[in-house]
Amino acid sequence: MCLAIPGKIVELDPGQPHLGTVEVTGVRRKVDLGLLQEEMPVIGDWVLIHVGFAMTKISEQDALEQMHLLTMLGETEQAMEEVRGYGLEQRGGP
Amino acid sequence: MAHGAGGKASRRLVEGLFAPLLFESTRAPLGDAAHVRIDGSRIAITTDSFVVKPLKFPGGSIGELAVNGTMNDLAVSGAKGQAMVVTFVLEEGLPTSVLEGEVRAMAAALHKAGVTMVGGDTKVVERGKADGMYITTTAIGCLMSQVTIDTQSVRPGDKILLSGPIGDHGITILLARGELDLAADLSSDTRCVLQLVEAMVEQAGPGVRWMRDPTRGGVATSLNELARDCGLGIALREEEIPMRDEVRGACELLGLDPLHIANEGQFLAVVAPEYADAALNALHQTEGGEDALIIGEVRAEPACAVLVTTRYGGSRIVDMLVGDPLPRIC
Amino acid sequence: MRYVDEFRDPELITKASDEIHRLAASGKHYRIMEVCGGHTHAIYRFGLKDILPSNIELIHGPGCPVCVLPMGRIDDGLAVAKNGDVIFAAFGDMMRVPGTHGSPFEHKARGTDVRIVYSPADALQLARRHPDKHVMFFAIGFETTAPSTALTLMRAKAESVKNFSVFCNHVTIIPAIRAILDSPDMRLDGFIGPGHVSTVIGCRPYEWIARNEGKPVVTSGFEPLDLLQSIVMLLRQLQAGQARVENQYKRVVPWEGNRAALKAMAEVFQLRPYFEWRGLGFISQSALKIRDEYAEWDAEQRFQISGTRVTDPKAAQCGEVLKGVLKPAQCKLFGKECTPERPIGALMVSTEGSCAAYYNYEHRKAAALVTSIGSVA
Numbered sequence: 001m002c003l004a005i006p007g008k009i010v011e012l013d014p015g016q017p018h019l020g021t022v023e024v025t026g027v028r029r030k031v032d033l034g035l036l037q038e039e040m041p042v043i044g045d046w047v048l049i050h051v052g053f054a055m056t057k058i059s060e061q062d063a064l065e066q067m068h069l070l071t072m073l074g075e076t077e078q079a080m081e082e083v084r085g086y087g088l089e090q091r092g093g094p
Numbered sequence: 095m096a097h098g099a100g101g102k103a104s105r106r107l108v109e110g111l112f113a114p115l116l117f118e119s120t121r122a123p124l125g126d127a128a129h130v131r132i133d134g135s136r137i138a139i140t141t142d143s144f145v146v147k148p149l150k151f152p153g154g155s156i157g158e159l160a161v162n163g164t165m166n167d168l169a170v171s172g173a174k175g176q177a178m179v180v181t182f183v184l185e186e187g188l189p190t191s192v193l194e195g196e197v198r199a200m201a202a203a204l205h206k207a208g209v210t211m212v213g214g215d216t217k218v219v220e221r222g223k224a225d226g227m228y229i230t231t232t233a234i235g236c237l238m239s240q241v242t243i244d245t246q247s248v249r250p251g252d253k254i255l256l257s258g259p260i261g262d263h264g265i266t267i268l269l270a271r272g273e274l275d276l277a278a279d280l281s282s283d284t285r286c287v288l289q290l291v292e293a294m295v296e297q298a299g300p301g302v303r304w305m306r307d308p309t310r311g312g313v314a315t316s317l318n319e320l321a322r323d324c325g326l327g328i329a330l331r332e333e334e335i336p337m338r339d340e341v342r343g344a345c346e347l348l349g350l351d352p353l354h355i356a357n358e359g360q361f362l363a364v365v366a367p368e369y370a371d372a373a374l375n376a377l378h379q380t381e382g383g384e385d386a387l388i389i390g391e392v393r394a395e396p397a398c399a400v401l402v403t404t405r406y407g408g409s410r411i412v413d414m415l416v417g418d419p420l421p422r423i424c
Numbered sequence: 425m426r427y428v429d430e431f432r433d434p435e436l437i438t439k440a441s442d443e444i445h446r447l448a449a450s451g452k453h454y455r456i457m458e459v460c461g462g463h464t465h466a467i468y469r470f471g472l473k474d475i476l477p478s479n480i481e482l483i484h485g486p487g488c489p490v491c492v493l494p495m496g497r498i499d500d501g502l503a504v505a506k507n508g509d510v511i512f513a514a515f516g517d518m519m520r521v522p523g524t525h526g527s528p529f530e531h532k533a534r535g536t537d538v539r540i541v542y543s544p545a546d547a548l549q550l551a552r553r554h555p556d557k558h559v560m561f562f563a564i565g566f567e568t569t570a571p572s573t574a575l576t577l578m579r580a581k582a583e584s585v586k587n588f589s590v591f592c593n594h595v596t597i598i599p600a601i602r603a604i605l606d607s608p609d610m611r612l613d614g615f616i617g618p619g620h621v622s623t624v625i626g627c628r629p630y631e632w633i634a635r636n637e638g639k640p641v642v643t644s645g646f647e648p649l650d651l652l653q654s655i656v657m658l659l660r661q662l663q664a665g666q667a668r669v670e671n672q673y674k675r676v677v678p679w680e681g682n683r684a685a686l687k688a689m690a691e692v693f694q695l696r697p698y699f700e701w702r703g704l705g706f707i708s709q710s711a712l713k714i715r716d717e718y719a720e721w722d723a724e725q726r727f728q729i730s731g732t733r734v735t736d737p738k739a740a741q742c743g744e745v746l747k748g749v750l751k752p753a754q755c756k757l758f759g760k761e762c763t764p765e766r767p768i769g770a771l772m773v774s775t776e777g778s779c780a781a782y783y784n785y786e787h788r789k790a791a792a793l794v795t796s797i798g799s800v801a
Binding site for chain 1: 674
Binding site: 102103273274275339342343346348349403404405406407408409410411413416417420421422423424 | 425428434437438441461462465468469470471472474475488489490515516517519520529539540541542543546565569648764765774775776784785786
C-alpha cells in the first residue's frame with residue numbers, strides 16, 4: 001500500500017518550521033515535516049512523501065550502493081563461468 | 095456523474111440509450127462528427143458542450159475550449175470547420191466582466207481557427223445551476239478530399255501517431271481547482287489542430303485511416319474505442335509516450351495514469367506504414383507539430399484491447415476510463 | 425525523475441530478471457507473498473509477471489487497507505455525513521468503495537457533501553476554512569498513514585479546531601501477516617515485506633516470521649528493480665536454507681523505524697482489543713482507536729457511532745482472495761457480477777486490490793487472447 005514519492009526540499013519557512021515545500025519534477029507541494037523532527041531536513045535533501053507528510057530522508061549513499069549491487073548482478077556468476085571455461089576445474093579435462 | 099467523464103459509462107449512455115432511439119438511421123460506429131449528404135454535397139457537422147470548473151485556467155478558458163474543441167472534432171473526422179453557432183447557458187449573477195472575457199476569448203480563438211460564428215442563443219438559469227456558464231458549440235464544414243476516415247480500413251502494421259505531449263490540460267485543471275494544493279508551471283494545451291491535420295492530410299492523406307482528439311478519458315479511452323470498433327489490438331511503447339515532467343510528477347504524486355488524462359490540443363492518427371514518415375515530416379514542418387511522434391502500432395492481437403509494453407518486456411492492458419481519474423494514496 | 429527512473433533502468437531490469445531465471449532454474453516451485461497492496465499494483469503496472477519464470481508464483485497478500493475495511497464501517501461513516509452540516513473527507517481510494525446504500529461518490533450524487541483530500545492535513549484545512557461545518561476525516565491505512573493522522577489530530581488539538589474529527593480505521597500489518605501464516609490452506613516460502621509501512625515500524629517486527637516460522641522476509645521498494653532485487657535476495661536465502669529479515673529498501677527504510685512517527689502514534693492512538701477485517705474475521709490487537717485525551721476529535725465518540733456489522737454477499741469470496749487462498753479469477757463472481765465498474769467487494773474497487781489489479785491487467789490480456797485465437801481459428 002502506500003503511494004510514496006521521492007521529492008526534493010526546495011523551500012523552508014522559518015516562521016513555520018514544521019512545513020516545507022518539496023518539488024517532484026516541477027510539481028511543488030507543501031509537506032508536513034513533523035515526522036522528521038528528530039533529524040530535520042535541509043534544502044536540497046530528498047524525502048519520501050506520503051499523503052502530504054515527509055516520512056523519511058532518502059539516503060543517496062544507500063541508493064548508490066543499491067545501484068552498484070544491481071549492476072554487479074550476475075557478474076560473479078559470469079566470472080565463475082569464465083573460470084570454468086578455462087577448464088581449470090579438472091572435470092574430465094579437454 | 096461517471097457518465098460524463100468520457101469513458102465506459104459515457105459510451106454505455108450513448109450506445110445504450112441515445113443511439114437506438116435517436117440515431118436509428120446511422121449504422122456506422124459513432125465518431126466525433128457526422129458526415130451527411132445534403133442535396134448531393136457531403137457536409138460534416140458536430141456539436142459539443144463545454145462544462146469546466148474553474149472557467150478560466152492557465153493556458154485558456156471555457157470559451158477557447160468551446161471553439162477549439164468543436165473545430166478539432168471536425169478536423170479529426172477529416173473536415174474543415176467553416177461556420178459555427180453557439181449557445182450559452184448562463185448562471186444568474188455571473189459577472190458581466192466574466193462573460194465578456196469569455197466572448198473575447200472566443201473571438202480570438204475563432205479568428206485563429208479561421209472559422210466564423212454565424213449565430214447563437216443565450217439562456218439564463220437560476221443561481222446555483224450552470225457552474226457560472228455552460229457553452230455548446232455546433233459547427234459545419236466541408237470534407238477534406240484527400241482523406242477518408244474509416245475504422246474498417248485499419249490494418250495490422252498501421253502506425254499510431256500522436257501530435258504532442260499528453261496530460262497538460264487535465265492536470266492543469268486539476269491543479270487549478272486548488273483542492274490538492276499542488277503548484278506547477280503547467281498550462282492547458284487547448285488549441286485548434288486543423289492546420290496540423292490539414293498539413294498531414296496533404297502529404298499523407300491516402301494513408302490516414304483514422305483520427306481522434308483524446309479529450310476526456312485520454313489517449314487510453316480513444317484508442318480503446320478504436321480497438322473495439324475495428325476489432326484489432328493496439329500496442330503502445332511506454333517509453334515513447336511523451337509528457338512534460340510536471341505532468342509525470344503530478345501523476346506519480348497522485349497515482350494517476352497519464353493515459354487517462356484529458357487533452358485539448360492533441361490528436362491521434364492511424365497511418366499506413368508507407369505513409370508514416372510523410373505524415374510525421376508534414377507535422378514536424380508545421381508550427382505546433384514539432385513534437386509529433388509514433389507511439390505504437392496496430393496488431394492483430396490482443397484484439398479489441400490496448401497493450402502498453404516496456405523496453406524490458408513487461409506489459410499491461412490499459413482500459414477505458416471508468417468514472418473520473420481519482421487521486422489515490424495506496 | 426530522481427530516485428525513480430534509475431530503478432526502472434531497462435538494462436538492469438533485464439539483468440535482474442536473468443539472475444532470477446538462473447537462480448530459479450532448478451524448477452522448484454516457489455510461492456512468495458507480497459503483503460502490500462502497493463507491491464501488487466507495482467507488479468502488475470510494470471508487467472513484472474511477464475519477466476519472471478513460471479515457477480515463481482507471486483501471491484497477493486492482504487495489505488490493502490481499503491480491501492480489508494468491512495462495509496459496515498463505510499455505512500457508519502456515511503451515516504454521519506447524512507447530516508447536512510457535515511463534510512465527509514476521504515482519500516480518492518475510498519470514493520467508489522461500495523457501502524450497503526452506495527459508495528461515497530453515489531452519496532455525493534444524492535446530496536451528501538463528500539470531498540476528496542490528498543492528505544489528512546488538507547481535511548483539517550477544510551475545517552479551518554468552513555467554521556460553519558463539521559469536517560469528518562474518514563481515515564484509512566496501515567502504519568504508513570497512521571502517523572500522519574496522529575500528527576494532524578495533535579495539530580487540531582493544539583489549535584483547538586473544534587469542527588474537526590477523525591473516523592479512525594487504521595489497522596496494523598503484523599496481525600494480518602500472522603492471520604495468513606495461521607491459515608491452514610496457506611503454503612508460502614517467503615515474503616516480500618511491506619516497503620512503506622517499514623519506514624515507520626522498521627524491520628524488527630518481522631523477525632518472528634523468520635525465527636519462528638522459518639520464512640525469509642525482504643522488505644522491498646516499489647520500483648521494478650526493487651521488487652526484482654528483493655526476489656533475488658529471497659531466492660538466495662531459500663537456496664541457502666536461510667530465513668532472515670533483509671532490508672532491500674535501505675535508501676528509505678531505517679532498520680529501527682521512525683521514532684518520531686511511532687511516538688506520535690502512541691500519543692494519539694491505542695490498540696483496539698479486536699477489530700473486524702473483511703475476509704479475515706475478528707483479529708485481536710489489530711487496529712487503532714483514538715485515545716480518550718483526543719475524544720473530542722474522535723468521530724466514533726462525538727457521533728456515537730454504534731458499529732454496524734454488515735455481512736458480505738454470500739457469493740463473494742473476498743476473504744479467500746485476501747488470504748491468497750483463491751486467485752481472483754477463481755471467485756465465482758469475478759468478471760461477471762463483480763467488475764471494476766460494478767464492484768461487489770472492495771478488492772475490485774481499490775486500485776491495489778488483487779481483483780482490480782488482476783482484472784485490469786491480466787484478465788483482459790487473457791480474454792483478448794482468447795478472442796484473438798477464436799477469431800483466427
